[in-house]
Amino acid sequence: MKIYRKDGDSLEILVFPHETIRKGEYLLVSDVGRDYSLVVQVIDIKYIDSPGILDELVREGLLDKSNFVETDLIEVGRASRFLKDTKLATAIIRGSIKDGVFSSVYSDLPSRAYSKIERVSTSEVLRLVDGGEFKYKIGLGIDFDGNPVSIYAEKLDGSLTLITGMKGSGKSHLAKLLAVNLVSHGAPILIFDLNGEYLGLVEASGVEVFDPGKNLYFSLEYLGRDTVLNLMVNVLGLPGVSANIFNEVWDVAVRRGYGLSFDGLINVVNNYVRNLMIRDALISRLLILKSCRFLRDGSSVGLEDLFRDYRGVIINLRGLSSVERRILVEIFLSKLVDLLERNLLDPLFIFAEEAHLYVRDTYWEDVITRMRHFGLFVVFITNQPDSLGHEVFRQLDNIFIFRFQNDHDLEMLSRIANVDSATVKSIAKDLVRGRVLVLGEVVNNIPSIIDVHRLPYAAMGVTKRVFGGGRLAFTK
Numbered sequence: 001m002k003i004y005r006k007d008g009d010s011l012e013i014l015v016f017p018h019e020t021i022r023k024g025e026y027l028l029v030s031d032v033g034r035d036y037s038l039v040v041q042v043i044d045i046k047y048i049d050s051p052g053i054l055d056e057l058v059r060e061g062l063l064d065k066s067n068f069v070e071t072d073l074i075e076v077g078r079a080s081r082f083l084k085d086t087k088l089a090t091a092i093i094r095g096s097i098k099d100g101v102f103s104s105v106y107s108d109l110p111s112r113a114y115s116k117i118e119r120v121s122t123s124e125v126l127r128l129v130d131g132g133e134f135k136y137k138i139g140l141g142i143d144f145d146g147n148p149v150s151i152y153a154e155k156l157d158g159s160l161t162l163i164t165g166m167k168g169s170g171k172s173h174l175a176k177l178l179a180v181n182l183v184s185h186g187a188p189i190l191i192f193d194l195n196g197e198y199l200g201l202v203e204a205s206g207v208e209v210f211d212p213g214k215n216l217y218f219s220l221e222y223l224g225r226d227t228v229l230n231l232m233v234n235v236l237g238l239p240g241v242s243a244n245i246f247n248e249v250w251d252v253a254v255r256r257g258y259g260l261s262f263d264g265l266i267n268v269v270n271n272y273v274r275n276l277m278i279r280d281a282l283i284s285r286l287l288i289l290k291s292c293r294f295l296r297d298g299s300s301v302g303l304e305d306l307f308r309d310y311r312g313v314i315i316n317l318r319g320l321s322s323v324e325r326r327i328l329v330e331i332f333l334s335k336l337v338d339l340l341e342r343n344l345l346d347p348l349f350i351f352a353e354e355a356h357l358y359v360r361d362t363y364w365e366d367v368i369t370r371m372r373h374f375g376l377f378v379v380f381i382t383n384q385p386d387s388l389g390h391e392v393f394r395q396l397d398n399i400f401i402f403r404f405q406n407d408h409d410l411e412m413l414s415r416i417a418n419v420d421s422a423t424v425k426s427i428a429k430d431l432v433r434g435r436v437l438v439l440g441e442v443v444n445n446i447p448s449i450i451d452v453h454r455l456p457y458a459a460m461g462v463t464k465r466v467f468g469g470g471r472l473a474f475t476k
Protein backbone atom coordinates (compact mmCIF):
# COMPACT_ATOMS: atom_id res chain seq x y z
CA MET A 1 0.00 0.00 0.00
CA LYS A 2 1.11 3.53 -0.73
CA ILE A 3 -0.25 6.97 0.05
CA TYR A 4 -1.59 8.59 -3.09
CA ARG A 5 -2.88 11.91 -1.83
CA LYS A 6 -4.75 13.69 0.92
CA ASP A 7 -8.18 15.14 0.43
CA GLY A 8 -9.69 17.03 3.37
CA ASP A 9 -9.51 14.73 6.37
CA SER A 10 -9.02 11.62 4.34
CA LEU A 11 -6.11 9.90 2.69
CA GLU A 12 -6.33 8.11 -0.62
CA ILE A 13 -4.28 4.96 -0.51
CA LEU A 14 -3.24 2.70 -3.35
CA VAL A 15 -3.85 -0.97 -2.58
CA PHE A 16 -1.91 -3.36 -4.78
CA PRO A 17 -3.34 -6.63 -6.12
CA HIS A 18 -1.71 -8.89 -3.53
CA GLU A 19 -3.04 -6.80 -0.64
CA THR A 20 -6.52 -7.00 0.83
CA ILE A 21 -8.39 -4.55 2.97
CA ARG A 22 -12.02 -4.20 3.90
CA LYS A 23 -14.31 -1.27 4.41
CA GLY A 24 -14.35 -0.21 8.03
CA GLU A 25 -10.89 -1.58 8.78
CA TYR A 26 -8.15 0.50 10.35
CA LEU A 27 -4.72 1.15 8.92
CA LEU A 28 -1.64 2.53 10.57
CA VAL A 29 0.33 4.85 8.31
CA SER A 30 3.74 5.10 9.97
CA ASP A 31 6.58 7.35 9.08
CA VAL A 32 9.56 5.03 9.19
CA GLY A 33 12.00 7.86 9.86
CA ARG A 34 10.33 9.22 12.98
CA ASP A 35 7.98 7.96 15.58
CA TYR A 36 4.80 9.30 14.03
CA SER A 37 1.77 7.49 12.64
CA LEU A 38 -1.69 8.29 11.46
CA VAL A 39 -4.62 6.07 12.38
CA VAL A 40 -6.97 5.94 9.42
CA GLN A 41 -10.19 4.05 8.74
CA VAL A 42 -11.06 2.73 5.29
CA ILE A 43 -14.53 3.86 4.29
CA ASP A 44 -14.51 3.21 0.58
CA ILE A 45 -12.64 1.10 -1.98
CA LYS A 46 -12.75 1.50 -5.74
CA TYR A 47 -10.70 0.69 -8.85
CA ILE A 48 -8.15 3.21 -9.91
CA ASP A 49 -9.05 5.32 -12.84
CA SER A 50 -5.91 5.66 -14.88
CA PRO A 51 -5.72 6.81 -18.49
CA GLY A 52 -5.97 4.03 -21.05
CA ILE A 53 -7.48 1.41 -18.69
CA LEU A 54 -10.76 1.40 -20.61
CA ASP A 55 -8.99 0.84 -23.97
CA GLU A 56 -6.98 -1.92 -22.41
CA LEU A 57 -10.02 -3.74 -21.01
CA VAL A 58 -11.85 -3.53 -24.33
CA ARG A 59 -8.76 -4.84 -26.16
CA GLU A 60 -8.59 -7.81 -23.81
CA GLY A 61 -12.27 -8.53 -24.35
CA LEU A 62 -11.66 -8.56 -28.07
CA LEU A 63 -8.71 -10.92 -27.74
CA ASP A 64 -10.74 -13.31 -25.59
CA LYS A 65 -13.36 -13.54 -28.34
CA SER A 66 -10.96 -14.01 -31.25
CA ASN A 67 -8.22 -16.42 -32.20
CA PHE A 68 -5.44 -13.90 -31.91
CA VAL A 69 -2.62 -14.87 -29.67
CA GLU A 70 -1.13 -11.94 -27.88
CA THR A 71 2.61 -11.96 -27.91
CA ASP A 72 3.85 -9.98 -25.02
CA LEU A 73 7.57 -9.87 -25.30
CA ILE A 74 8.25 -7.20 -22.78
CA GLU A 75 5.57 -8.18 -20.26
CA VAL A 76 3.36 -5.17 -20.89
CA GLY A 77 0.36 -7.39 -20.21
CA ARG A 78 1.50 -8.28 -16.75
CA ALA A 79 2.09 -4.66 -15.86
CA SER A 80 -1.28 -3.60 -17.13
CA ARG A 81 -2.98 -6.43 -15.24
CA PHE A 82 -1.31 -5.15 -12.10
CA LEU A 83 -2.62 -1.69 -12.87
CA LYS A 84 -6.12 -2.97 -13.46
CA ASP A 85 -6.27 -4.77 -10.15
CA THR A 86 -4.82 -1.96 -8.11
CA LYS A 87 -7.46 -0.28 -5.98
CA LEU A 88 -7.84 3.08 -4.41
CA ALA A 89 -9.03 3.21 -0.81
CA THR A 90 -10.44 6.28 0.86
CA ALA A 91 -9.48 6.34 4.51
CA ILE A 92 -10.56 8.93 7.06
CA ILE A 93 -7.94 10.12 9.52
CA ARG A 94 -9.14 9.29 13.02
CA GLY A 95 -6.07 10.45 14.90
CA SER A 96 -2.34 10.25 15.23
CA ILE A 97 0.17 8.48 17.42
CA LYS A 98 3.29 10.29 18.52
CA ASP A 99 5.76 8.74 20.95
CA GLY A 100 3.25 5.99 21.59
CA VAL A 101 0.46 8.36 22.64
CA PHE A 102 -2.79 8.58 20.69
CA SER A 103 -4.36 11.92 19.94
CA SER A 104 -7.59 12.51 18.05
CA VAL A 105 -6.01 15.35 16.11
CA TYR A 106 -3.06 15.31 13.75
CA SER A 107 -0.58 18.06 13.11
CA ASP A 108 1.57 16.53 10.43
CA LEU A 109 1.54 13.99 7.64
CA PRO A 110 3.83 11.01 7.36
CA SER A 111 6.25 10.85 4.45
CA ARG A 112 4.63 9.82 1.20
CA ALA A 113 7.81 8.20 -0.08
CA TYR A 114 8.81 6.18 2.98
CA SER A 115 5.64 5.51 4.95
CA LYS A 116 4.76 2.00 5.92
CA ILE A 117 1.07 1.17 5.76
CA GLU A 118 -0.23 -1.83 7.64
CA ARG A 119 -3.53 -3.15 8.86
CA VAL A 120 -4.29 -2.82 12.53
CA SER A 121 -7.21 -4.50 14.24
CA THR A 122 -10.07 -2.40 15.60
CA SER A 123 -9.58 -3.85 19.07
CA GLU A 124 -5.95 -2.70 18.97
CA VAL A 125 -6.97 0.84 17.98
CA LEU A 126 -9.51 0.91 20.78
CA ARG A 127 -6.77 -0.15 23.17
CA LEU A 128 -4.45 2.60 21.94
CA VAL A 129 -7.02 5.24 22.75
CA ASP A 130 -6.89 5.71 26.44
CA GLY A 131 -10.46 6.30 27.48
CA GLY A 132 -9.70 6.26 31.21
CA GLU A 133 -10.00 3.59 33.86
CA PHE A 134 -13.29 1.75 33.97
CA LYS A 135 -14.58 -1.22 35.81
CA TYR A 136 -17.84 -2.50 34.37
CA LYS A 137 -17.02 -4.35 31.19
CA ILE A 138 -19.55 -5.43 28.59
CA GLY A 139 -18.31 -7.95 26.04
CA LEU A 140 -19.92 -6.65 22.87
CA GLY A 141 -18.53 -8.88 20.14
CA ILE A 142 -15.54 -9.38 17.88
CA ASP A 143 -13.78 -7.21 15.31
CA PHE A 144 -12.83 -8.20 11.71
CA ASP A 145 -9.92 -10.22 12.98
CA GLY A 146 -11.88 -12.11 15.57
CA ASN A 147 -10.48 -10.19 18.54
CA PRO A 148 -12.93 -9.55 21.36
CA VAL A 149 -14.18 -5.99 21.75
CA SER A 150 -15.64 -4.72 24.99
CA ILE A 151 -17.26 -1.48 25.98
CA TYR A 152 -17.70 -0.10 29.46
CA ALA A 153 -21.05 0.35 31.15
CA GLU A 154 -19.83 3.63 32.63
CA LYS A 155 -19.75 5.08 29.12
CA LEU A 156 -23.45 4.37 28.71
CA ASP A 157 -24.12 5.92 32.08
CA GLY A 158 -25.46 9.45 31.98
CA SER A 159 -25.84 9.30 28.25
CA LEU A 160 -28.40 9.02 25.50
CA THR A 161 -28.04 6.04 23.20
CA LEU A 162 -29.62 5.04 19.91
CA ILE A 163 -29.75 1.56 18.39
CA THR A 164 -30.99 1.69 14.83
CA GLY A 165 -31.02 -0.31 11.62
CA MET A 166 -33.52 -1.84 9.24
CA LYS A 167 -35.90 -4.63 10.22
CA GLY A 168 -34.31 -7.87 11.30
CA SER A 169 -30.81 -6.43 11.40
CA GLY A 170 -30.10 -7.22 15.05
CA LYS A 171 -31.21 -4.20 17.07
CA SER A 172 -33.29 -5.95 19.70
CA HIS A 173 -30.61 -8.61 20.00
CA LEU A 174 -28.04 -5.97 20.92
CA ALA A 175 -30.48 -4.23 23.25
CA LYS A 176 -30.94 -7.52 25.11
CA LEU A 177 -27.20 -8.04 25.32
CA LEU A 178 -26.68 -4.58 26.79
CA ALA A 179 -29.61 -5.01 29.16
CA VAL A 180 -28.39 -8.37 30.48
CA ASN A 181 -24.91 -7.00 31.04
CA LEU A 182 -26.08 -3.82 32.73
CA VAL A 183 -28.24 -5.86 35.08
CA SER A 184 -25.36 -8.19 35.86
CA HIS A 185 -23.32 -5.14 36.86
CA GLY A 186 -26.13 -4.12 39.19
CA ALA A 187 -27.54 -1.24 37.13
CA PRO A 188 -31.31 -0.76 37.33
CA ILE A 189 -32.99 -0.95 33.94
CA LEU A 190 -36.55 -0.57 32.75
CA ILE A 191 -37.64 -2.04 29.44
CA PHE A 192 -40.82 -1.04 27.63
CA ASP A 193 -41.39 -4.29 25.80
CA LEU A 194 -43.71 -3.59 22.90
CA ASN A 195 -43.86 -7.09 21.40
CA GLY A 196 -43.16 -9.27 24.41
CA GLU A 197 -39.76 -10.17 22.99
CA TYR A 198 -37.69 -9.35 26.05
CA LEU A 199 -39.57 -11.77 28.30
CA GLY A 200 -36.77 -14.34 27.96
CA LEU A 201 -34.51 -12.05 29.97
CA VAL A 202 -36.19 -13.30 33.14
CA GLU A 203 -33.67 -16.10 32.96
CA ALA A 204 -31.10 -13.56 34.14
CA SER A 205 -31.10 -13.14 37.85
CA GLY A 206 -32.76 -10.03 39.24
CA VAL A 207 -35.05 -9.57 36.24
CA GLU A 208 -38.85 -9.69 36.45
CA VAL A 209 -41.66 -9.21 33.95
CA PHE A 210 -44.60 -7.03 34.88
CA ASP A 211 -47.94 -7.54 33.20
CA PRO A 212 -50.22 -4.51 33.44
CA GLY A 213 -53.40 -5.46 35.26
CA LYS A 214 -51.88 -8.62 36.73
CA ASN A 215 -48.85 -7.77 38.82
CA LEU A 216 -48.74 -4.11 37.86
CA TYR A 217 -51.55 -1.74 38.86
CA PHE A 218 -51.92 1.72 40.28
CA SER A 219 -54.46 3.62 42.32
CA LEU A 220 -55.37 7.28 41.98
CA GLU A 221 -53.98 7.90 45.42
CA TYR A 222 -50.60 6.50 44.48
CA LEU A 223 -50.44 8.39 41.19
CA GLY A 224 -51.29 11.71 42.81
CA ARG A 225 -52.96 14.73 41.31
CA ASP A 226 -50.08 15.87 39.11
CA THR A 227 -49.66 12.55 37.37
CA VAL A 228 -53.39 12.09 36.81
CA LEU A 229 -53.61 15.62 35.44
CA ASN A 230 -50.66 14.88 33.14
CA LEU A 231 -52.53 11.87 31.80
CA MET A 232 -55.75 13.82 31.28
CA VAL A 233 -53.98 16.64 29.46
CA ASN A 234 -51.12 14.95 27.62
CA VAL A 235 -52.59 11.59 26.68
CA LEU A 236 -56.32 12.26 26.68
CA GLY A 237 -56.18 15.82 25.35
CA LEU A 238 -58.09 17.58 28.13
CA PRO A 239 -58.27 21.32 27.31
CA GLY A 240 -56.65 23.85 29.66
CA VAL A 241 -59.83 25.27 31.22
CA SER A 242 -61.12 21.82 32.11
CA ALA A 243 -57.72 20.97 33.53
CA ASN A 244 -58.04 23.82 36.01
CA ILE A 245 -61.45 22.61 37.02
CA PHE A 246 -60.09 19.11 37.47
CA ASN A 247 -57.61 20.45 39.99
CA GLU A 248 -60.49 21.76 42.07
CA VAL A 249 -62.46 18.55 41.63
CA TRP A 250 -59.54 16.62 43.08
CA ASP A 251 -59.36 18.98 46.08
CA VAL A 252 -63.06 18.69 46.71
CA ALA A 253 -62.93 14.90 46.54
CA VAL A 254 -60.18 14.87 49.16
CA ARG A 255 -61.66 17.52 51.45
CA ARG A 256 -65.34 16.60 51.36
CA GLY A 257 -64.88 12.91 51.97
CA TYR A 258 -65.76 11.58 48.50
CA GLY A 259 -62.52 9.65 48.54
CA LEU A 260 -59.96 9.22 45.81
CA SER A 261 -61.77 6.64 43.75
CA PHE A 262 -62.89 6.88 40.15
CA ASP A 263 -66.54 6.89 41.19
CA GLY A 264 -65.76 9.45 43.90
CA LEU A 265 -64.25 11.82 41.34
CA ILE A 266 -67.11 11.24 38.90
CA ASN A 267 -69.60 12.08 41.68
CA VAL A 268 -67.80 15.31 42.46
CA VAL A 269 -67.83 16.27 38.79
CA ASN A 270 -71.55 15.52 38.55
CA ASN A 271 -72.37 17.47 41.68
CA TYR A 272 -70.09 20.48 41.38
CA VAL A 273 -69.31 21.16 37.72
CA ARG A 274 -72.08 23.27 36.19
CA ASN A 275 -70.73 23.72 32.68
CA LEU A 276 -72.02 20.80 30.62
CA MET A 277 -69.14 20.68 28.19
CA ILE A 278 -66.51 20.69 30.89
CA ARG A 279 -68.46 18.10 32.83
CA ASP A 280 -68.61 15.80 29.81
CA ALA A 281 -64.95 16.41 29.04
CA LEU A 282 -63.95 15.38 32.54
CA ILE A 283 -66.27 12.43 32.88
CA SER A 284 -65.40 10.91 29.52
CA ARG A 285 -61.71 11.00 30.41
CA LEU A 286 -62.25 9.63 33.89
CA LEU A 287 -64.18 6.76 32.35
CA ILE A 288 -61.31 5.99 29.98
CA LEU A 289 -58.88 5.93 32.89
CA LYS A 290 -61.26 3.77 34.90
CA SER A 291 -61.45 1.26 32.06
CA CYS A 292 -57.68 0.79 31.93
CA ARG A 293 -56.85 -2.66 33.21
CA PHE A 294 -53.98 -1.37 35.33
CA LEU A 295 -55.82 1.47 37.06
CA ARG A 296 -57.99 0.56 40.00
CA ASP A 297 -59.25 1.79 43.33
CA GLY A 298 -57.48 0.57 46.42
CA SER A 299 -54.10 -1.06 46.34
CA SER A 300 -51.19 -0.06 44.18
CA VAL A 301 -47.76 -1.25 43.15
CA GLY A 302 -45.07 1.28 44.07
CA LEU A 303 -42.44 1.92 41.43
CA GLU A 304 -39.87 2.53 44.12
CA ASP A 305 -40.57 -1.00 45.40
CA LEU A 306 -40.10 -2.57 41.96
CA PHE A 307 -36.54 -1.36 41.78
CA ARG A 308 -35.82 -2.27 45.36
CA ASP A 309 -36.64 -5.90 44.61
CA TYR A 310 -35.39 -6.19 41.02
CA ARG A 311 -32.61 -4.72 38.88
CA GLY A 312 -34.28 -5.45 35.57
CA VAL A 313 -37.92 -4.48 35.22
CA ILE A 314 -39.64 -5.50 32.00
CA ILE A 315 -43.02 -3.93 31.30
CA ASN A 316 -44.97 -6.11 28.92
CA LEU A 317 -46.87 -3.72 26.65
CA ARG A 318 -48.08 -6.48 24.38
CA GLY A 319 -51.85 -6.73 24.24
CA LEU A 320 -52.50 -3.23 25.55
CA SER A 321 -54.56 -0.85 23.44
CA SER A 322 -52.65 2.11 22.11
CA VAL A 323 -54.32 4.46 24.61
CA GLU A 324 -53.49 2.11 27.47
CA ARG A 325 -49.89 1.93 26.29
CA ARG A 326 -49.59 5.69 26.24
CA ILE A 327 -51.21 6.05 29.64
CA LEU A 328 -48.98 3.42 31.20
CA VAL A 329 -45.76 4.85 29.81
CA GLU A 330 -46.75 8.36 30.80
CA ILE A 331 -47.41 7.12 34.34
CA PHE A 332 -43.94 5.61 34.45
CA LEU A 333 -42.14 8.66 33.15
CA SER A 334 -44.06 11.04 35.33
CA LYS A 335 -43.63 8.96 38.50
CA LEU A 336 -40.00 8.14 37.83
CA VAL A 337 -39.05 11.78 37.46
CA ASP A 338 -40.92 12.55 40.66
CA LEU A 339 -39.13 9.76 42.56
CA LEU A 340 -35.74 10.67 41.13
CA GLU A 341 -36.24 14.32 41.99
CA ARG A 342 -36.99 13.38 45.56
CA ASN A 343 -34.03 11.00 45.70
CA LEU A 344 -36.28 8.03 46.36
CA LEU A 345 -34.87 6.13 43.40
CA ASP A 346 -31.39 5.49 42.00
CA PRO A 347 -30.59 6.64 38.47
CA LEU A 348 -31.65 4.09 35.87
CA PHE A 349 -31.60 3.12 32.20
CA ILE A 350 -34.75 2.94 30.10
CA PHE A 351 -34.88 0.78 26.97
CA ALA A 352 -37.58 2.04 24.65
CA GLU A 353 -38.39 0.19 21.41
CA GLU A 354 -40.19 2.24 18.78
CA ALA A 355 -40.87 4.95 21.30
CA HIS A 356 -42.98 7.02 18.93
CA LEU A 357 -45.72 4.42 19.26
CA TYR A 358 -46.39 5.24 22.88
CA VAL A 359 -44.97 8.64 23.67
CA ARG A 360 -45.97 11.77 21.82
CA ASP A 361 -43.20 13.45 19.83
CA THR A 362 -42.50 16.48 21.93
CA TYR A 363 -42.49 14.48 25.13
CA TRP A 364 -39.26 12.60 24.47
CA GLU A 365 -37.48 15.85 23.91
CA ASP A 366 -38.66 16.97 27.28
CA VAL A 367 -37.79 13.56 28.72
CA ILE A 368 -34.24 13.60 27.51
CA THR A 369 -33.40 17.18 28.22
CA ARG A 370 -34.94 17.30 31.67
CA MET A 371 -34.75 13.73 32.77
CA ARG A 372 -31.13 13.12 32.12
CA HIS A 373 -30.34 15.61 34.87
CA PHE A 374 -32.41 13.57 37.26
CA GLY A 375 -30.77 10.30 36.27
CA LEU A 376 -32.97 8.74 33.60
CA PHE A 377 -30.89 7.53 30.68
CA VAL A 378 -32.67 6.34 27.58
CA VAL A 379 -31.64 3.75 25.01
CA PHE A 380 -33.84 4.24 21.95
CA ILE A 381 -34.32 1.33 19.61
CA THR A 382 -35.94 2.02 16.26
CA ASN A 383 -35.92 1.08 12.60
CA GLN A 384 -37.24 4.53 11.70
CA PRO A 385 -34.63 7.06 12.74
CA ASP A 386 -36.83 9.92 11.56
CA SER A 387 -39.40 8.99 14.20
CA LEU A 388 -37.18 10.69 16.76
CA GLY A 389 -37.22 14.47 16.96
CA HIS A 390 -34.24 16.62 16.09
CA GLU A 391 -33.73 17.52 19.70
CA VAL A 392 -33.18 13.85 20.48
CA PHE A 393 -30.80 13.45 17.58
CA ARG A 394 -28.74 16.42 18.59
CA GLN A 395 -28.13 15.03 22.04
CA LEU A 396 -27.19 11.45 21.22
CA ASP A 397 -23.96 10.32 22.83
CA ASN A 398 -23.75 6.80 21.46
CA ILE A 399 -25.10 5.33 18.27
CA PHE A 400 -25.22 1.69 17.23
CA ILE A 401 -26.03 1.47 13.52
CA PHE A 402 -27.00 -1.82 11.90
CA ARG A 403 -27.66 -2.37 8.22
CA PHE A 404 -29.64 0.26 6.33
CA GLN A 405 -30.42 0.25 2.65
CA ASN A 406 -32.76 3.15 2.38
CA ASP A 407 -31.00 6.37 1.37
CA HIS A 408 -33.50 8.51 3.22
CA ASP A 409 -32.72 6.82 6.55
CA LEU A 410 -29.00 7.05 5.89
CA GLU A 411 -29.31 10.72 5.06
CA MET A 412 -31.16 11.27 8.31
CA LEU A 413 -28.52 9.45 10.34
CA SER A 414 -25.60 11.10 8.68
CA ARG A 415 -26.90 14.47 9.79
CA ILE A 416 -26.36 13.64 13.44
CA ALA A 417 -23.74 15.79 15.07
CA ASN A 418 -20.29 14.23 15.51
CA VAL A 419 -20.77 11.68 12.79
CA ASP A 420 -19.01 12.03 9.50
CA SER A 421 -21.70 11.35 6.99
CA ALA A 422 -19.41 9.60 4.52
CA THR A 423 -18.62 6.90 7.09
CA VAL A 424 -22.24 6.20 7.90
CA LYS A 425 -23.46 6.25 4.33
CA SER A 426 -20.72 4.05 3.00
CA ILE A 427 -20.50 1.50 5.80
CA ALA A 428 -24.09 1.02 6.93
CA LYS A 429 -25.17 -0.36 3.57
CA ASP A 430 -22.64 -3.16 3.69
CA LEU A 431 -23.31 -4.47 7.17
CA VAL A 432 -24.68 -7.98 7.55
CA ARG A 433 -27.14 -9.07 10.23
CA GLY A 434 -25.61 -8.86 13.68
CA ARG A 435 -22.78 -6.60 12.53
CA VAL A 436 -22.90 -3.08 13.91
CA LEU A 437 -21.16 0.24 13.40
CA VAL A 438 -20.62 1.82 16.80
CA LEU A 439 -20.11 5.56 17.11
CA GLY A 440 -19.62 7.91 20.02
CA GLU A 441 -18.28 8.01 23.52
CA VAL A 442 -18.72 4.32 24.13
CA VAL A 443 -15.93 3.59 21.63
CA ASN A 444 -14.01 6.78 22.44
CA ASN A 445 -15.09 8.19 19.11
CA ILE A 446 -13.31 5.47 17.19
CA PRO A 447 -16.04 4.26 14.80
CA SER A 448 -15.91 0.50 15.15
CA ILE A 449 -17.47 -2.35 13.24
CA ILE A 450 -18.31 -5.22 15.51
CA ASP A 451 -19.96 -8.61 15.13
CA VAL A 452 -22.26 -8.73 18.11
CA HIS A 453 -21.95 -11.78 20.39
CA ARG A 454 -24.67 -14.35 20.68
CA LEU A 455 -26.92 -14.05 23.70
CA PRO A 456 -26.34 -16.16 26.76
CA TYR A 457 -29.94 -17.39 26.70
CA ALA A 458 -31.53 -19.35 23.90
CA ALA A 459 -34.68 -18.40 22.02
CA MET A 460 -35.08 -14.92 23.38
CA GLY A 461 -37.49 -13.09 21.17
CA VAL A 462 -37.64 -15.11 18.01
CA THR A 463 -40.02 -13.52 15.52
CA LYS A 464 -43.00 -15.77 14.84
CA ARG A 465 -43.32 -17.06 11.30
CA VAL A 466 -45.99 -18.96 9.40
CA PHE A 467 -43.46 -21.40 8.01
CA GLY A 468 -40.78 -23.01 10.06
CA GLY A 469 -42.00 -22.00 13.47
CA GLY A 470 -45.49 -22.68 14.69
CA ARG A 471 -47.76 -25.68 14.29
CA LEU A 472 -47.23 -25.82 10.55
CA ALA A 473 -43.67 -26.95 11.09
CA PHE A 474 -44.92 -30.18 12.65
CA THR A 475 -47.56 -31.11 10.08
CA LYS A 476 -46.43 -32.98 7.04
Ligand SMILES: Nc1ncnc2c1ncn2[C@@H]1O[C@H](COP(=O)(O)OP(=O)(O)OP(=O)(O)O)[C@@H](O)[C@H]1O
Pocket (backbone or CB within 6 Å): 165, 166, 167, 168, 169, 170, 171, 172, 173, 174, 383, 433, 434, 435, 451, 452, 453, 454, 455, 461, 462, 463
Ligand atom coordinates in the same frame (compact mmCIF):
# COMPACT_ATOMS: atom_id res chain seq x y z
N1 LIG B 1 -25.37 -11.06 16.79
C1 LIG B 1 -26.28 -12.01 16.55
N2 LIG B 1 -25.97 -13.29 16.74
C2 LIG B 1 -26.90 -14.25 16.52
N3 LIG B 1 -28.16 -14.02 16.12
C3 LIG B 1 -28.52 -12.74 15.91
C4 LIG B 1 -27.61 -11.67 16.12
N4 LIG B 1 -28.23 -10.51 15.85
C5 LIG B 1 -29.48 -10.86 15.48
N5 LIG B 1 -29.66 -12.17 15.51
C6 LIG B 1 -30.90 -12.89 15.19
O1 LIG B 1 -31.49 -12.28 14.05
C7 LIG B 1 -32.88 -12.14 14.19
C8 LIG B 1 -33.28 -10.68 14.05
O2 LIG B 1 -32.65 -9.93 15.06
P1 LIG B 1 -33.44 -8.83 15.91
O3 LIG B 1 -34.74 -9.34 16.39
O4 LIG B 1 -32.50 -8.31 16.93
O5 LIG B 1 -33.69 -7.76 14.75
P2 LIG B 1 -34.32 -6.30 14.87
O6 LIG B 1 -33.36 -5.38 14.22
O7 LIG B 1 -34.68 -6.01 16.27
O8 LIG B 1 -35.59 -6.43 13.96
P3 LIG B 1 -37.01 -5.65 14.07
O9 LIG B 1 -36.80 -4.31 13.43
O10 LIG B 1 -37.92 -6.52 13.26
O11 LIG B 1 -37.36 -5.56 15.51
C9 LIG B 1 -33.24 -12.71 15.56
O12 LIG B 1 -33.70 -14.01 15.40
C10 LIG B 1 -31.91 -12.71 16.29
O13 LIG B 1 -31.84 -13.75 17.24
Ligand SMILES: [Mg+2]
Pocket (backbone or CB within 6 Å): 171, 172, 173
Ligand atom coordinates in the same frame (compact mmCIF):
# COMPACT_ATOMS: atom_id res chain seq x y z
MG1 LIG C 1 -36.49 -5.71 17.19
